[in-house]
Amino acid sequence: MAEEKTVCAVMEYSNNLPPEIIEIVLLKLPVKSLLRFKTVCTSWNTIISDPVFTRIHLENSNNSPNNNDNLFITEKGDTERGFSLFKLEGGKLHADRVSENPSGNMVILCECNGVLLLRDSSGGVNNTSNYVLWNPSTRRVRCFNDPYGSTVNYGLCYDPITDDFKVVVMKRSSYSIFSCNSDSWTEVEESRSYDSVGWSGVFADGALYWLFCFEMARFDPETDELEALRKPEQLGDYDEFSLGRLRGRLCLYCNNTGDDERGIRIWIKEKNSNDWEAFVAIENVPTDPVRSIKFLHFVGNKILIGLFCTSFGLYYSPSEKTVEKIIADCGMDLCRLVPYRNSLCFPAVKTKTITRYYVGVMSFCSVMLSFLESVNCTQEN
Structure with missing residues (x-):
């Protein structure tokens, strides 16, 4: 309630406040409140939807003493009830609430910046696997398939240079990378063979790490290269x-x-x-x-x-x-x-945005050309 009173006060004087001050106030709010306040006005929606705002909000949340680090989500969702959330209080873990199941009979594989990688636990069809990216805080969902099969392990990472979430699927002698920006897979052959011990990749310090028996490997999301780690x-x-x-x-x-x-x-x-x-x-x-x-x-x-x-x-x-x-x-x-993290992060659908922008520009150019042609014809007559 205190945060909503603060926002109401900001709204009352928002016409006289610079956008920088409004952004500072919004950065201190939890995801649930920010999703509601996106509908307050166009300028607030623009601020909250900015990828830079999303990254700063995540950093602030990670460093805040009130960042909900005592919340956990069940690894496997129930088809009817969804995923249960548990809260640690007073030395006990107790059920807090239920978050809806994004799609079918899913199991959580790993997490990156509050985005969860899920897989259909019922198995794929024709040697493919059905995956889902899901942010339970914002309820945003994205589905895709892995056409390669024969998976050893998984990982989810983020490239801040290109603002791209990447899913990495390890095989025994190769690995496949799904880029959310390009909505496509790339397969890379490896000179060495990997054996998994059943652990998904860990995203930390801006890279993705795996344990293979008595060895470790590091994946760099900026270069898409895999290297051994001592x-x-x-x-x-x-x-x-x-x-x-x-x-x-x-x-x-x-x-x-x-x-x-x-x-x-x-x-x-x-x-x-x-x-x-x-x-x-x-x-x-x-x-x-x-x-x-x-x-x-x-x-x-x-x-x-x-x-x-x-x-x-x-x-x-x-x-x-x-x-x-x-x-x-x-x-x-x-x-x-699985530890639960409140976050606004989610892969941007840049391809569709570019397409809409391109169509809009072409439509505008077409109208302008028609107008110029009509003006030219009038002058000639």
Whole structure:
């Protein structure tokens, strides 16, 4: 209610306020409010629809203490009820609300900037796969098919240079890239073979990362190139580890090497570098080896550790070095939850926009030519 009163006050004096001030106020609002305020007036709709505004709003939201980082969405949607949202409050995960199912019997594969990549869990037809890009905050949906099949793994990333969302589908000896801007696939042959361990790609630090057995790979969305990524020096050739994301940074976590198999070590990849920085060591974790961990996610100043096939998670405080247990209502399996992010982001349909613009310009030129011809004929007569 407070934010709506603020906006009403801005509306009252909006004629006397510069657009820059109005934009600053709008950037502080959640997605739900912004979608309503797009209908206030044309100028507000223009501001909120600007891709630059969308990117700044996402950055502000990621850095805000009130960014809804305690929301999670079920990995698999129910055909009738849709996807359920869960909220972490008071040491418990409880059902918050239901978000409608965008299309059929879908399962969430991965996330990028609040946009989710979904796949039809019923399987494709004629060796193709049906995919959906979905932003549950704005309810925008885009469907497409993968004509290649034989998938090993998936990933979703964003290229800020071309403002393009890209879906990358890994095969054993090649990978395919779907560009939302061009609405087309490109297949790239690889000289090496990849074996998946069943984890989707992680988008962090502006790139897409995969784990293949005991190796890592990095995909650059600006160049569409795939390269190997080295592990922290402390890890041996056959030490098991997993990848995740903490506050936008790529992290790697594994069991303590040695006698204590109940501890977890976490590294953070340094920005603009392939080096790793030791982040934290969690001792006496009441869980099986690291493969049982589904995700790591900051909620406030604590790290939520989601576990496979259990109705509870772990809540770790880096400052206090304490571990708490988080209980999920209704026996919800935490391996079915995915961190939920409020965002305005979604692939722009540039091809159609350009076509409409081109048709409009051609129509205008046609009218002007007809007018000039009629004026010329009048002068000659």
